[in-house]
Amino acid sequence: MTSGSKFRVGICGAGIGGLTLAVALARYPDIEVVIYEGAQKLGEIGAGIGLFSRPWELICKLGLDEELLKATEIRPVDGPVSTFNYRLSDRPEGLEFFTLVTKGNLMTFHRPDFQNALLRKLPRSTKIYCSKRLLSYTQRPTGPVELYFEDGSTATCDLLVGADGLKSAVRRSMFTDKAKVAQSEKRMKEAGEYEASIEPTWCGTNAYRALIPTERLNARHPGHRVFTQPTQYLGKNGYVIAYPIAKGKLINFVAFTARHDLEGTKFNGPWVSPVDSSEVTEMYRSWEPEVKALMDCIERPLRWAINTVRPLSTYVHGKVAIIGDAAHASPPHQGSGAAQAIEDAFVLALALGHASTTRENLPRALDIYDRVRRPVAHDVHERNRINGQYFTFHHTPLDEDISTEETLRRLQDLSYRFTKNWEWAWSTSAEPVVREALELLNSS
Ligand SMILES: Cc1cc2nc3c(=O)[nH]c(=O)nc-3n(C[C@H](O)[C@H](O)[C@H](O)COP(=O)(O)OP(=O)(O)OC[C@H]3O[C@@H](n4cnc5c(N)ncnc54)[C@H](O)[C@@H]3O)c2cc1C
Structure with missing residues (x-):
């Protein structure tokens, strides 16, 4: 010493x-x-x-x-900032339903x-x-x-x-x-x-992480929303989050797949490993085009079995x-x-x-x-x-046969609840x- x-x-x-x-x-x-x-x-x-x-x-x-x-x-700013856009995305036509406004910005x-x-x-x-x-x-x-x-x-x-x-x-x-x-x-x-x-123990959820070069995404989907607006795309049993990092040169991409019934069990397999992109794109194949454009740009994402x-x-x-x-x-x-x-x-x-x-x-x-x-x-x-439950509609049924009005009402209620639960941050x-x-x- x-x-x-x-x-x-x-x-x-x-x-x-x-x-x-x-x-x-x-x-x-x-x-x-x-x-x-x-x-x-x-x-x-x-x-x-x-x-x-x-x-x-x-x-x-x-x-x-x-x-x-x-x-x-x-x-960094002190006042209110629009931090994430929220879209209902597990269908051919997505629906924007909420903007999360936070005090100060998310520094990425x-x-x-x-x-x-x-x-x-x-x-x-x-x-x-x-x-x-x-x-x-x-x-x-x-x-x-x-x-x-x-x-x-x-x-x-x-x-x-x-x-x-x-x-x-x-x-x-x-x-x-x-x-x-x-x-x-x-x-x-x-x-x-x-x-x-x-x-x-495994929480039943996997996260598929990738960095997408902005140029690649722009070539497939010119002017994609996530270049300017961090976005969360929500759907039943899964969600995607995407935002720019590295001074806009890269898009940070994470797609989650949730099996809430398996929470607390043991994940069989490596907890972090590169996988074929089809393992995640398969689940998202019927989601809105913006999500599919992101999925088209990922190569060998890293799968993180989320253990807690x-x-x-x-x-x-x-x-x-x-x-x-x-x-x-x-x-x-x-x-x-x-x-x-x-x-x-x-x-x-x-x-x-x-x-x-x-x-x-x-x-x-x-x-x-x-x-x-x-x-x-x-x-x-x-x-x-x-x-994690809110973002994957675990207790919020939003089947396509529900009227748009009722869907919006449920989504507004959900946004209120996840904001309240998160605003401590x-x-x-x-x-x-x-x-x-x-x-x-x-x-x-
Ligand atoms: C998909 C995903 C997205 C996330 N996004 C965010 C986010 O936006 N914001 C946020 O705040 N958090 C986020 N997190 C959480 C965050 O990544 C972790 O909570 C954080 O990295 C934990 O830091 P740590 O230093 O405790 O552990 P780690 O980052 O795991 O560091 C542990 C270190 O210890 C070393 N180590 C391990 N075992 C040994 C050993 N036996 N002897 C010596 N060294 C050892 C490792 O090599 C490593 O360097 C995210 C997590 C995931 C999975």
């Missing part, structure tokens, strides 16, 4: 959560940070990411906005640009080791946390943060330990709950914490998973950097992080799940959570 440092934080995973935490901790020069990334080199998948005003406020507080604004043409980026902006903000003192895939860790009441990697090497740190995503090895180790202790004390129900927290982590009873254990998808991977129907990882990172860094936090009382800082962040993340998880701020954490940190 460098002389003069208060304690050493090991971050497992250099995704958006892990890197944001490292940037946030850089404000406290007496905290040493080492990042261990499992992949051979750093790299986000080439897809889009959108952030509403709630996480954007934190991005500004971390001083990341200047770097990020270089990667997008969108300029190409993920590799986003990651590069975070990397540029890291101080030289932050060490990043690649090809360091964590298998497990051990901790004792005193002494450092010991980390064990797939390549046979080991390392130690005073505090371990698992920012290692959906399949988190840190979460696995944490809940395996907790289950063992509960078993040894004959608390069998609790042990069962801990064990059930380890493996993610059940709401956990804690995000911390002793000197170990989990953040981001490792703690609360949710269905992505409100574009808020990375945003929630950013919020975790912000609050955790605040707790660790607080003057009252020392190497000896780290569990106290982690408990405060857990106490303020977990209820919010769980609420967001449920809201995402519900929006742009009409609320993380400030009360930050304030609560500070009050707890300042109290004896």
Whole structure:
């Protein structure tokens, strides 16, 4: 450990959560940070990411906005903005029924640009080791946390943060330990709950992701709506979302296919894999021409079987914490998973950097992080799940024999409900959570 440092934080995973935490901790020069990334080199998948005003406020507080604004043409505004167009699209003739107006705009980026902006903000003192895939860790009441990697090497740190995503090895180790202790004390129900927290489950939905070169789409469908207006095309058991990124050079495309009856089951097959485009275009073949034009432009989309982590009873254990998808991977129907990882990172860094936090009382800082962040993340998880149902008309029959008037009435009702369920993302701020954490940190 460098002389003069208060304690050493090991971050497992250099995704958006892990890197944001490292940037946030850089404000406290007496905290040493080492990042261990499992992949051979750093790299986000080439897809889009959108952030509403709630996480954007934190991005500004971390001083990341200047770097990020270089990667997008969108300029943040405070007032009302038309963010998404909504169309009823699972029929030959689509119907526009709603415009989502948000407070402030959705800031959209190409993920590799986003990651590069975070990397540029890291101080030289932050060490990043690649090809360091964590298998497990051990901790004792005193002494450092010991980390064990797939390549046979080991390392130690005073505090371990698992920012290692959906399949988190840190979460696995944490809940395996907790289950063992509960078993040894004959608390069998609790042990069962801990064990059930380890493996993610499939939410019955797949997302097919692709980046469409704008030129290609323009050649097939000159002046396509999505060049100027981010759009969600809704239908029974599926929806498509498309918006421009990379200063308009690419269209971020995601098509969802939902089997709500399979929620909570195990997905058979790889969770992320390139597939033949026919796997998704088949379901959309009777949708409106605008959607078919998008489908015509995708080649070998990446299929993401959407797996989620059940709401956990804690995000911390002793000197170990989990953040981001490792703690609360949710269905992505409100574009808020990375945003929630950013919020975790912000609050955790605040707790660790607080003057009252020392190497000896780290569990106290982690408990405060857990106490303020977990209820919010769980609420967001449920809201995402519900929006997934709204967007695929799970409880809203809209068969073609229903009159246009009645269809519009049901769609208006649906728009009202999904907006209400989602508006936290742009009409609320993380400030009360930050304030609560500070009050707890300042109290004896
Ligand atoms: C289709 C789709 C669209 C989405 N759109 C949005 C959006 O618009 N806005 C938004 O906010 N969110 C969105 N999300 C959610 C968002 O992508 C995730 O919530 C976010 O990336 C989670 O970040 P993370 O850092 O927690 O995890 P990850 O991004 O998964 O990063 C984990 C890192 O840990 C590394 N790692 C894994 N295991 C180990 C190990 N054992 N040892 C060491 N390193 C390891 C990985 O290689 C990776 O670098 C979307 C998700 C999907 C599926």
